[in-house]
Amino acid sequence: MSEDHDHSELSPIAARVRALETLLTEKGYIEPAALDAIVETYETKIGPRNGARVVARAWVDPAYRERLRADATKAIAELGYAGRQGEHMAAVENGAGVHNVVVCTLCSCYPWPVLGVPPVWYKSHAYRARAVIDPRGVLAEFGVTLPRETEILVWDSTAEMRYLVIPERPPGTEGWSEERLAALVTRDSMIGTGLALGPST
């Protein structure tokens, strides 16, 4: 939120956005409050904390993990997360020797109800181009180095399935509460470009 709000000199793109918004609201198609509500929803309500709760639940509750495997859309909805860009969910689990990474090479498909608005790097040409051909190189740029023998599974979201990575539970967190565990689950660990944080962080 910055420079261009309520200033008379807008950048060309900010002016185009404002013109389109003005037209669509003044012609009566969209109530301005609906736009405010969308921004507020994704700035304050729908974000990666949602996904972190799903992961933490899967870590502590084997029955929930099973339900997540069987029908991720339904299991995620149990925690109240559903809707736009999360209509058809699949959970992919990291484990011994297996690491999952999610990308959308064709646009920027992303599981919004559990992770929110995608970060700039996820939408970048560089990530979309490289994640499928050089996943190890991409991971290295995020500071993640996996053993050579680890199998990397890249999921290109080319249809309406949306993927959530379930990272491995960090060692040293035995007996932790779900809430405490959720704080270790980063956004990037649920895309696959990161790992869950360790207990000392």
Add this chain to the structure above:
Amino acid sequence: MNGAHDLGGMMGFGPLAPERDEPVFHSHWESRACAVTIAAGACGLWSLDESRSVRENLAPAQYLAKPYYDVWITALEKLAVAHGLVSAEELAVGRPLAPPRAAPKVTPRRMAEAIARGSPYDRPPSAAAAFAVGDRVRARMMNPPGHTRLPRYARGRVGEVAALRGAFVFPDTNAHAQGENPQWLYTIRFTARELWGDDADPRSTVTIDAFEPYLEPA
């Protein structure tokens, strides 16, 4: 179409440079661009497939040069004109010049419901699935001029059916007002070596989600 959006395997875009503590939106106009695109979509006059198709039809140099939300807004301008919400003249002057067309009004309540409900894309199948988990399949060599979700890097390559997801709206027809035409959707796993050659990581695989018309037995 073989547009600039089909980026898998391209090189030369430089490092990823992830930003620490990134805000949800980087400026006011980005937040409004995102919101107005979502809200206008909730008028229900066009599908997600059509909006993707319009974005990827931008000339490659434009598509690659524009900031992310500029691509959205450029597509939304085209969609709003094509579907009669606004005229090109109104866009140029930035104020209404003619009465609105009939369209459902997007209120905060309607928008909240649309976000909470989403738009499920699964549909009842019209025939039995042609392939089963474990089958070897080849992604067809095809270069349609219209919208498709089969990335170029997979075309002609052989993979294995990893999952059968159900029948879904077929983007290739739905994007062009040719019907939802539901098709079986499969997750297909390719080895990195099949896609990229012998220098590729022997331990990596890439999956795509592919509609049945994209596939043939291998």
